[in-house]
Amino acid sequence: MVPSFDPALLADFARFYGFHYDICDPAVLVRDVRIDMERGLQGKSSPLPMIPSYLRPLAQASSGKTVIALDAGGTNLRAARVRFRAPGRPEAEETRKAPMPGTAGRVNAEEFFDQIAGLAGPLMSGAPGESLEGIGFCFSYPMKMQENGDGIPMAFSKEVDAPEVIGRSIAQELRAALERLGLRPPKRIVLLNDTVATLLSGLEEIPPDGGKNKGPDTFALPGGPVVGCILGTGFNTAYPEKDIPKIGFHSKDMPQIVVCETGNAAPRYLGVLDREFDATTKHPGSYTMEKTTSGAYLGPLTFHILKQAIADGVLQFKRSAEFAALPALQTKDLNAFMHAPLAMEGPLGELFDRGELDAIRSVAYLTSIITKRGAMFSAAVVAAAVERMEAGYDPFTPVRIAVEGTTYMIYRGMREALESYLHVMLNREKPRSYIIAPVEQASLFGAAVAALSH
Numbered sequence: 001m002v003p004s005f006d007p008a009l010l011a012d013f014a015r016f017y018g019f020h021y022d023i024c025d026p027a028v029l030v031r032d033v034r035i036d037m038e039r040g041l042q043g044k045s046s047p048l049p050m051i052p053s054y055l056r057p058l059a060q061a062s063s064g065k066t067v068i069a070l071d072a073g074g075t076n077l078r079a080a081r082v083r084f085r086a087p088g089r090p091e092a093e094e095t096r097k098a099p100m101p102g103t104a105g106r107v108n109a110e111e112f113f114d115q116i117a118g119l120a121g122p123l124m125s126g127a128p129g130e131s132l133e134g135i136g137f138c139f140s141y142p143m144k145m146q147e148n149g150d151g152i153p154m155a156f157s158k159e160v161d162a163p164e165v166i167g168r169s170i171a172q173e174l175r176a177a178l179e180r181l182g183l184r185p186p187k188r189i190v191l192l193n194d195t196v197a198t199l200l201s202g203l204e205e206i207p208p209d210g211g212k213n214k215g216p217d218t219f220a221l222p223g224g225p226v227v228g229c230i231l232g233t234g235f236n237t238a239y240p241e242k243d244i245p246k247i248g249f250h251s252k253d254m255p256q257i258v259v260c261e262t263g264n265a266a267p268r269y270l271g272v273l274d275r276e277f278d279a280t281t282k283h284p285g286s287y288t289m290e291k292t293t294s295g296a297y298l299g300p301l302t303f304h305i306l307k308q309a310i311a312d313g314v315l316q317f318k319r320s321a322e323f324a325a326l327p328a329l330q331t332k333d334l335n336a337f338m339h340a341p342l343a344m345e346g347p348l349g350e351l352f353d354r355g356e357l358d359a360i361r362s363v364a365y366l367t368s369i370i371t372k373r374g375a376m377f378s379a380a381v382v383a384a385a386v387e388r389m390e391a392g393y394d395p396f397t398p399v400r401i402a403v404e405g406t407t408y409m410i411y412r413g414m415r416e417a418l419e420s421y422l423h424v425m426l427n428r429e430k431p432r433s434y435i436i437a438p439v440e441q442a443s444l445f446g447a448a449v450a451a452l453s454h
Contacts, residue, residue, distance in 0.1 A: 018271020029380035043246030073140030082448035102162035117177035134188030136451035151191030197446025199228025202402025210435035232405025263290030299331030338412035375417030392432030
């Protein structure tokens with residue numbers, strides 16, 4: 001039995017197994033991501049595919065425009081009529097929600113798109129004389145983007161049973177479904193994924209000056225570029241790119257958004273326990289970065305590491321064998337414990353006695369090391385995108401970093417550590433101006449902006 005809480009022993013344990021953040025060089029992390037980004041843009045072998053979206057971000061949506069926004073992801077489908085009453089102020093009206101087609105049983109392609117049209121159709125009739133500018137559709141499943149703004153589904157998660165939809169053009173099929181209802185769809189139907197939607201939502205929700213100049217005698221210059229980042233169940237980023245050699249795209253003045261798929265990045269600083277854990281996952285060798293940073297994996301990874309700590313004797317408590325025999329530790333349960341460890345509740349907390357405070361400290365300490373490393377890895381990806389754009393040097397036009405996701409928002413210690421590492425990385429050589437902020441209803445509002453962006 002370890003008699004007391006020993007931070008030095010626990011830190012040495014983390015270094016020995018290669019998961020301590022202090023063995024990582026932040027500058028090398030950023031450089032490695034930059035190299036993988038550039039290789040992906042050139043079409044060379046890279047863990048980062050750098051997927052073109054064929055969307056060019058607006059400086060800001062014009063006031064007086066009205067669009068339909070659709071958001072398909074997970075088990076729900078949402079639709080809303082979104083009106084841009086003033087620049088930077090999208091307002092959702094008549095938001096509707098329904099189960100995602102195919103989640104209640106198999107549907108064919110026509111049924112799939114008819115259900116989507118049935119939810120969106122009633123929103124197409126607005127005020128007299130009001131025109132509908134387009135439909136933006138945030139489709140958070142793997143798809144191949146087309147130059148005309150359409151998208152072709154490549155796969156569905158296990159919740160959606162609609163195999164006939166794979167390989168079909170979403171915008172084209174939705175247009176046909178609306179016409180079957182006797183409706184006249186708008187000319188513009190634009191597809192995007194949730195990471196692009198987060199970026200576009202940041203364009204509208206985060207002021208061009210970062211919200212810092214609010215006096216009556218100030219004015220806002222045109223805003224700098226926006227990075228979109230999702231750090232929730234998964235991890236991904238998107239940013240505007242000027243040069244995409246693999247598709248022959250080069251535009252200094254009108255960059256298009258690229259989706260990095262950064263969850264698949266392969267950080268060099270991984271230890272034996274990371275590799276052991278990776279071998280237990282559904283896709284060994286893939287989504288390496290995601291397995292160190294995202295909500296789908298932080299709980300299970302920490303569980304694997306804590307079991308090794310018990311086996312090595314650096315962590316012990318009366319019911320440690322019972323803990324090691326648990327089938328799993330979910331991230332939400334670990335997070336609940338970390339927010340209130342002395343409450344001793346939940347699958348982890350209830351295993352401790354009141355006299356085992358040092359063991360609780362040890363668990364919290366090791367978990368915080370894993371969290372800080374995940375924050376450092378995440379910050380390196382965001383910093384690489386900012387560096388790639390060569391942005392942030394103008395103090396009047398900060399880079400706006402829009403973030404969405406529960407791991408960033410509520411996972412204990414993640415947000416503070418990520419923002420701290422990001423500051424160091426972006427100001428290492430020269431000062432950069434940036435603002436990082438969460439965005440609300442990113443998928444819905446981002447889809448609305450996309451309807452005006454293509």
